[in-house]
Amino acid sequence: MYGRQISESDIAKDILKDSRLKKFAAITHKGSVFYCARCGSKINIKENQLPKNNYYCCVCIQMGRMDTLKNLVTVSEPNDFVKEICPLSWKGTLTSLQLRCSKDIVETFKERRIHLLWAVTGAGKTEMLFKGI
Numbered sequence: 001m002y003g004r005q006i007s008e009s010d011i012a013k014d015i016l017k018d019s020r021l022k023k024f025a026a027i028t029h030k031g032s033v034f035y036c037a038r039c040g041s042k043i044n045i046k047e048n049q050l051p052k053n054n055y056y057c058c059v060c061i062q063m064g065r066m067d068t069l070k071n072l073v074t075v076s077e078p079n080d081f082v083k084e085i086c087p088l089s090w091k092g093t094l095t096s097l098q099l100r101c102s103k104d105i106v107e108t109f110k111e112r113r114i115h116l117l118w119a120v121t122g123a124g125k126t127e128m129l130f131k132g133i
């Protein structure tokens with residue numbers, strides 16, 4: 001459920017007590033311009049007005065009506081992933097022919113020349129580029 005914005009009315013009352021939940025208005029406004037917090041659409045207040053100066057979003061209504069009377073709730077993603085120090089490193093080894101191509105690629109890059117590396121699928125063309133990149 002991390003990162004999702006769910007209508008407060010769709011959540012069981014005991015879950016609403018969870019301190020990790022953040023509650024906010026489904027329709028917000030900046031000055032006289034109203035926006036739907038769920039889909040970000042600007043609301044035409046003349047066409048999408050409800051009684052007592054309330055408004056709804058017609059853009060995302062197929063997912064349930066969001067209006068100025070409702071709140072959304074969300075739980076922030078904790079982002080507690082293991083961070084790799086060098087995520088884009090390759091630990092494989094090249095064959096002698098691949099290594100020769102890789103050295104050619106490095107020289108080509110240094111000299112800013114155009115070079116065609118042509119080989120069958122699975123020959124390791126990408127891996128041969130790594131040192132040059």
Ligand SMILES: [Zn+2]
Pocket residue numbers: 036037038039040041057058059060061066
């Ligand atoms: Zn909307």
